[in-house]
Structure formats: C-alpha cells, structure tokens
Amino acid sequence: MKLKLRLQGQYMLVTFTLAVVMTLTSAAVHLWLASNHSQRLLHELTVQNSKTFRTELSKRAEQISSYLSKSMFDPLYMYNLEEAGYLLEPLLQMDELKSLVVFDSKGHVFHDGDPSLEMLGRDLPFPYDVSAVLSQGQRIHEFSDERLVIIRPIRAEDEIIGGIFIEFSLDKVDRDIANMATLIDSTNDRSQKALYLGVLGAAVLLLSFSALMAAIISRHWSRPLVKLTEQAESIGRGDFKLAQAMSTMKRQDEIGHLTIAVQSMASKLEQRTQKISHLAYHDALTDLPNRTRFIQHLQGTIKSYPATSFSVLFIDLDEFKVINDNYGHDSGDFLLMRLAEKLSTCAREITNDHPLTMISRIGGDEFLMLIPHLKTTEDVDGLLKKIFLAVRSPILMENEELVVGGSIGIARYPQNGKTAEDLIKNADIAMYRAKADGKNTHKVFTPKMLKSVTHRANIERELRRSLADLQQFELWFQPLVCLKTGRIMGAESLVRWRHPVLGIISPANFIPIAEETAMILPLGQWLIERLCFQIQQWMPYFAHDFHVSINISSKQLYRQNLVEMFAFYMEKYHVPARTIRMEITESLLLQDEDEAERTLKEIRASGIEVWLDDFGTGYSSLSYLRRFTVDGIKIDQSFVRDIITDSKDQQLVQAMVAMANNLDLLVVAEGIETKEQANTLSRIGCEIGQGYYFDKPMPVDDFVKKLINESESNIIEFKL
Known part of the structure; x- marks a missing residue:
C-alpha cells in the first residue's frame, strides 16, 4: 500500500x-x-x-558417485549382494535419481538396487561403452538437455573390478x-x-x-x-x-x-x-561413521598425532546370518542398531570419551574401532573383555533373546602399519585368523598372517576368473576295488583344477573358498554334467554294476535343486541313475536336518544311491543312520591308518562292518595304503576298498588305460 x-x-x-x-x-x-x-x-x-541448479546437481552427483565407487569396492570384490543392496537403498529414494547400476569387470550388471536381482549378470541396460572405464579407469561425465550421466570405475589402487552408472533426470x-x-x-x-x-x-x-x-x-x-x-x-x-x-x-x-x-x-x-x-559419511542404519569417514579420521589421527600409539579393531559378528535366516532381516537390523549403541557406549567408557576414539559400521555385520593408548597386553585384554561382554550379552526383541558372538582382529600403530589402509587391512586379516581358530576370540596381527591371506586372495581371484572357463576343472578318478577278487567295481570322481599358469591346484586350496563364496554352485553343476558325460562314454564297455560317485557340498544340498539337476543331465546324456552314487559327509547334515532329509529322500527316489562319507568321524554317526536312509557308508581313513597296529581301530572297523551288514548297507574302506591293511579289512568282512595301495586319483585317460589293461574282457578299442 x-x-x-x-x-x-x-x-x-x-x-x-x-x-x-x-x-x-x-x-x-x-x-x-x-x-x-x-x-x-x-x-x-x-x-x-x-548454472547454480545444474552445478549443484553435478556436485551432488559427483559426491554420490565418489562415495559409491569407494564403498562398493568390498561388496563387488566379495560378491556380497546383500551389502550392496544396503548401500544402494537410501540413494534410490532421491527424486532426481533416475537410474543407478553397479556393474562388474565384464560389463555385466552386479546390482541395480532392485531386491529381486532380476538384472544380475545381464548386459548393461544403457547405451554407453564402458570398455574405457574398465580398462583405463576413465570417467564419463555427460550433461545433456534431459539428463546427467556419470560413469566411473570401482577401483583400489591399480585394480579395476567394475564401475558405477548413475543417471539423474533434469526434469526437476x-x-x-x-x-x-x-x-x-x-x-x-x-x-x-x-x-x-x-x-x-x-x-x-x-x-x-x-x-x-x-x-x-x-x-x-x-x-x-x-x-x-x-x-x-x-x-x-x-x-x-x-x-x-x-x-x-x-x-x-x-x-x-x-x-x-x-x-x-x-x-x-x-x-x-x-x-x-x-x-556420504555415515551408515544409514546405525548412523555410525561409515568406512570412508573412519578412514579419513584414521588418516587425520596418523598425520596429527604420529607419536601416539593406538589400535584398530576389526569386529565381525559370528553366525549373524542365522539371525537373519531365522528371525528375518528386520530383526537383524534391530540387533545391529542395538549392538552399535552398546559398542559406542563401551568405547566411550573404555577411553573416557577420548577425542580420537571412533567406532564405525563398514557394512553388513562388520565394525571398526579406533582405540588410543593400548600399550600393554593387559590393556588389550581388559578392552577385549568389555567388548566381548557387550557383543555376547543378549538383546531382547519381542520376548526373544537374540545372541551373537564376535571375532576380533587387532592391528597396532605403528607396529602393524603406518597408513590407514594397511591398519584396516591387517586388522581384517587378524579377524579372519580369529574366525579360522574357532570364532568368538581375537587375534593380534602378525606378518605371517599376511602371507596366508595373500595366497587365499590370489586363489579366490583366480577362482572367480576361472568361472568363465570351467574347462580348467577336471574330474579325476580313484578306483573302488573288490578286496576279495581285485576287480574294479567303480570309482570316486574327484575335482582337480588345472590352472593355465599355476598348474594343478589341490582341492584343499580352493574348495573351501568356493564353498564360502558360493562359487561352488556353478562349479558343482559343471562337475555333475561332466560326470554324466563321462559315464555316457563308458557305458558300452563296462559291467552293469559299474558306478561312479561324486561328492556334494552343503551349499549344493541346500541351495540347488539337485534332484532336477541330476534328472536333467541324466536325461541329456542318457545315463541310468544306478551308475551314480552321491557322497555326503556327516557334518553336512548338521546345518538343516529336515531339509537334508527331504532332499536325500528325493535323490534316492530318483534311483541315485546316497552314501555317508567319512563315517565315524562325526558326533552323531549312529543317530544319522537311524534318521537318514542311506545305501552305504565309507569308513574314514583315520580308522584304517593304524588298523594293523592298533587293536581298537581294528575292533571299531569290525563293529562298523558288522553293523552295516545287519542294516543291509554296503561298506567301503578309505585310505588303504598297504597290502596288509587290505587283507585285514577283507578278513573282517569289508568287501570294497579305496586308497593309494590300489591307485591314486588319476586323469580320465590314465584311468581308462588302467581299466583296459586290467579288464578280463578283450577290449580292442576304447574311444572317448
């Protein structure tokens, strides 16, 4: 107015x-x-x-892509889809975000934020060439009238393991x-x-x-x-x-x-x-500092207080997956939030709110702690006692007590590293050593641990690469011999990895890694197909009762539909079920007895025999025979090794054979290395043996030659 x-x-x-x-x-x-x-x-x-609006959007996009390129390295490297989903979920709530794709080094989709993972392993859904991104680490920042596109590599030092594609809409x-x-x-x-x-x-x-x-x-x-x-x-x-x-x-x-x-x-x-x-610097679930913020704090501490001693603790919860599986992910998230509060309180009490103290959740069930002034073993023991008490104390949720354990790795500054990256890496290595030693314990990093972990990492990396060339994996065969006649009754198939550079790699070096990383699933499927193919080649030449056994892992039993898989390949190669035996260990049955019982019944109903391997080494061998219906048992070599000199072993084996005969079960003795062992086993009633006395596991060609040489029939030509 x-x-x-x-x-x-x-x-x-x-x-x-x-x-x-x-x-x-x-x-x-x-x-x-x-x-x-x-x-x-x-x-x-x-x-x-x-310019302001677009510059602001560009800065935010760069900040987000930088954050993701660092935080997605571990999930992509470890093929951890669950952790990747946790990291992507809060970003997908942004109005401007149109598309977000994490892809691997082959240019295939690793995660796009969709919980259904429908795009996993598929070709990239955008028309950009990412070869320069993956090979040279080149970044793409493209502004058009309608959108902003950023593509950048996921890398650690000189290794590029994938990339991130982010598309922002300019409509808003x-x-x-x-x-x-x-x-x-x-x-x-x-x-x-x-x-x-x-x-x-x-x-x-x-x-x-x-x-x-x-x-x-x-x-x-x-x-x-x-x-x-x-x-x-x-x-x-x-x-x-x-x-x-x-x-x-x-x-x-x-x-x-x-x-x-x-x-x-x-x-x-x-x-x-x-x-x-x-x-960008805090965990979305617990609001604790994330890995990026922890590294910044650790770097700042080293730079500002180079003479101050401190320790980095890497905490990984034991059996946290059981909580998620049994109670649901909401319960798992609740446990993580409460545990974050308890660890934060514990850290403040231990250090009297020292300004250098920090606790961080770096993803999944993993936490990092920076604790200053731990100079003596007594200081470390006192700290760990309080942390373990905080981790192991029950957490009440809806009248249920949730309890987890924890494994802790410790790296000290400056003894175990002078950079943030080295301290975290070495604490991680020590944590894995603690898990390997039985979990619910702690280990302080030593240089010997690094060599072991480096070897394991190399094997895992080569194993992932080999999935693109499964021809590197071969089935070798060890004869199963009748102890009375010496006739070869069948064989056990054993996997061998013929690496193009490293040569033959023992299963002991890669099977546990394949189990932990779920790479055993595609590998196991490949081996089942190769087994059926090999039996098809042999069928015209071998006796009616000849059979080949294959070992099945826990992840195959519980995560793959073995019945359909065996049925598919047996039909594809026209292989009868009687020629295949499936071997399982007692420890495998411990994980989910109901599911194991259902699967084994379906396997036996399809005509495939089920054998209990390493019999006698478990805690409940007899109870398993009562609950699970099997066709035979394989006596573990630990009972055979000293059967000549140890009367107890001989009596135990004799009892196992007698019990198996009474239950109408066949028996195979493993680990026979001498003629005396074979004669003793034959005398006490064991009909079939396996071991180095007869032959070591051998490639298919050598196995065929042995069969031809020892066959009683006149085989003139044997084609594979």
Whole structure:
C-alpha cells in the first residue's frame, strides 16, 4: 500500500510542460540505461540460477558417485549382494535419481538396487561403452538437455573390478529454473512499471532534480537485483552465508518477495547438501561413521598425532546370518542398531570419551574401532573383555533373546602399519585368523598372517576368473576295488583344477573358498554334467554294476535343486541313475536336518544311491543312520591308518562292518595304503576298498588305460 501511495503522489506532481519536456528527455536517457542495465542483470541472474541448479546437481552427483565407487569396492570384490543392496537403498529414494547400476569387470550388471536381482549378470541396460572405464579407469561425465550421466570405475589402487552408472533426470532442475525465471520476469515487469510511474511523477521537478531522481530510482530498483545475483553466485559456490545476510533486507514489494524466495531456495539447498554430506559419511542404519569417514579420521589421527600409539579393531559378528535366516532381516537390523549403541557406549567408557576414539559400521555385520593408548597386553585384554561382554550379552526383541558372538582382529600403530589402509587391512586379516581358530576370540596381527591371506586372495581371484572357463576343472578318478577278487567295481570322481599358469591346484586350496563364496554352485553343476558325460562314454564297455560317485557340498544340498539337476543331465546324456552314487559327509547334515532329509529322500527316489562319507568321524554317526536312509557308508581313513597296529581301530572297523551288514548297507574302506591293511579289512568282512595301495586319483585317460589293461574282457578299442 505504501508503494502505491508514493508512486501516485509523485505522478500528480507533473504540472509544468517545459519541465516535463526537459525531464522526459533526460529521463528517457536514464530509463534506457536503467532498463538496459536491468535486463542485463536479469539475464545474468537467470543464467546464474541455471548454472547454480545444474552445478549443484553435478556436485551432488559427483559426491554420490565418489562415495559409491569407494564403498562398493568390498561388496563387488566379495560378491556380497546383500551389502550392496544396503548401500544402494537410501540413494534410490532421491527424486532426481533416475537410474543407478553397479556393474562388474565384464560389463555385466552386479546390482541395480532392485531386491529381486532380476538384472544380475545381464548386459548393461544403457547405451554407453564402458570398455574405457574398465580398462583405463576413465570417467564419463555427460550433461545433456534431459539428463546427467556419470560413469566411473570401482577401483583400489591399480585394480579395476567394475564401475558405477548413475543417471539423474533434469526434469526437476528444469522446472525449478523455469519457475525462477518466471518469477524474475514477473518481478522485473512490475519493477519497470513502477520505475516509469516514478519518472513521470518526478517530471514536475526541474531538469537537474528530474535527472537526480531518475538516477536514484534506477539505483533503487537495480541494487536488489545485483544483491540477488551475488547471492545466486554465492549459492553456486556452496557458500550460504550471503543468503543469511540478505534476510536483513526488509521490503514489502515484489523484490522483497523474490528475496524471500531465493532465501528459501538457499535454505533447502543447504539442508539437502548437509543431508547428502551426512549420508556420504555415515551408515544409514546405525548412523555410525561409515568406512570412508573412519578412514579419513584414521588418516587425520596418523598425520596429527604420529607419536601416539593406538589400535584398530576389526569386529565381525559370528553366525549373524542365522539371525537373519531365522528371525528375518528386520530383526537383524534391530540387533545391529542395538549392538552399535552398546559398542559406542563401551568405547566411550573404555577411553573416557577420548577425542580420537571412533567406532564405525563398514557394512553388513562388520565394525571398526579406533582405540588410543593400548600399550600393554593387559590393556588389550581388559578392552577385549568389555567388548566381548557387550557383543555376547543378549538383546531382547519381542520376548526373544537374540545372541551373537564376535571375532576380533587387532592391528597396532605403528607396529602393524603406518597408513590407514594397511591398519584396516591387517586388522581384517587378524579377524579372519580369529574366525579360522574357532570364532568368538581375537587375534593380534602378525606378518605371517599376511602371507596366508595373500595366497587365499590370489586363489579366490583366480577362482572367480576361472568361472568363465570351467574347462580348467577336471574330474579325476580313484578306483573302488573288490578286496576279495581285485576287480574294479567303480570309482570316486574327484575335482582337480588345472590352472593355465599355476598348474594343478589341490582341492584343499580352493574348495573351501568356493564353498564360502558360493562359487561352488556353478562349479558343482559343471562337475555333475561332466560326470554324466563321462559315464555316457563308458557305458558300452563296462559291467552293469559299474558306478561312479561324486561328492556334494552343503551349499549344493541346500541351495540347488539337485534332484532336477541330476534328472536333467541324466536325461541329456542318457545315463541310468544306478551308475551314480552321491557322497555326503556327516557334518553336512548338521546345518538343516529336515531339509537334508527331504532332499536325500528325493535323490534316492530318483534311483541315485546316497552314501555317508567319512563315517565315524562325526558326533552323531549312529543317530544319522537311524534318521537318514542311506545305501552305504565309507569308513574314514583315520580308522584304517593304524588298523594293523592298533587293536581298537581294528575292533571299531569290525563293529562298523558288522553293523552295516545287519542294516543291509554296503561298506567301503578309505585310505588303504598297504597290502596288509587290505587283507585285514577283507578278513573282517569289508568287501570294497579305496586308497593309494590300489591307485591314486588319476586323469580320465590314465584311468581308462588302467581299466583296459586290467579288464578280463578283450577290449580292442576304447574311444572317448
């Protein structure tokens, strides 16, 4: 209202014609200059706003891609889909995010945030060539009219294991820019109208007064636009202080409204930037610092306090997967949040809130702790006692007590590493050693551990690569011999890895790794197919009762449909079920007895015999014979090794054979290395033997030659 009255009063002062002519002439020049200046400022403001919005989006996109390229290395390297899903889930809530894909070194989809994992292993769903990204570490940052695309590699030092594709839609940015441009244009139009009215009102004054008033009015209307332009530039640089200072401008006109709108935009951008920054450095579930923030803190501690001793603890929960499987992921998340609180409280109490202390959740069920001033063994033992007490104490949830254990690895500064990366890596190595030694314990890093872990990592890396060339894996065969006649009754198939560079690799070096990483599933399927193929080649030449056994792992039994798989390959290669025997160990049955019982019944119903391997080494061998229906047992070689000199072993084996005969079970004795052992086993009633006395496991060609040489029939030609 004040603005209208002032302009109306000024307009009424136009009274003198000469003054009007002279004033209008002078005012016209000033109006033209003011209008030109105003238009230029408006254009700069519009352009700057556009740059600001796009620059802000680009910065956020770079920050997110940088965060993901670091945090996704471990999940991709370890093929941990669950951890990858945890990391991607909060980012997928962003309005601007259109697409997010994590891909592996072969250019296949590893994770796109979809819990169903329908795109896992498929070709990339976008038209960009990522070969330069994967081979040279090149980054792609492409801004178009409709979207922003960022592709960058996932790498550690010189090793590139995959990449990240992020696509942001510019629809929201374009709408914000268009709305701001409309508001600026509207404000400028009204400002120009007010300026013209002011000049006309001042026309009644003298030429000098008219010129002075025109200059004052021009300055009065252009200054807020200049301030708004400076504010937009400041926001574009990420400095929001000027926007706060603008709040002192109290105007009731459109310029005031525009100032308030820009301030509101700056406030929202600042809040969003802070939220993204917090998300980039904190775990979404527990709100603890994440791996990136922990590394920054650790690097800062080493740089600022190089003479201060401290320890890095790597904590991994034992059997946490059981909680998720039995109670659900919500319960697992609840346990992690409560455990994070307990560990944080424990760390503060132990260190008396020392500023260098930090606890971080780096993903899944893994935590890192930085604890200063642990100089003696007594200090370490006291700390670990409190941490184990915090980890193992029950957590109550809906009248259920959730209990987990933990394995802890410790790396000391500077003895076990002088960089953040080395300390975390060595603490991780020590933690895995603690797990290998029985879990629920701790280990302090020693240099010997590094050699073992490096060897394991090399085997795992080569094993992953070999999945693209499964021909590297061969089935070798060890004869099963009738102890009375010496006739070869069948064979046990054993996998061997013929690496193109490392040569033959023992199963003991890669089967446990394949089990832990689930790579045993594609490998096991390949071996089942090769077994059926090999039996097909032999069938025309061997006796009706000849058979070949194959060992089945726990993950195959519980995660693969073995019945359908065997049925498919037996039909494909026209192999009868009687020629195949499936061997399982007692420990395999411990994991889920009900599921194991169901699967074994289906296997036997299909015609495939099921044998219990390493019999006698478990805690419940007899109870398994009562619950699970099997066709035979294989006496473990630990009972055969000293059967000549140890009467107890001989009596135990004799009892096993007698029991098996009473239950109508066949018996095979493993690990026979001498003629005396074979004769003793034959004398006490064991019919079939296996061991180095007869032959070591051998490639298929050598096995065929042995059969041809020892066959009683006249085999003239044997083709494979």
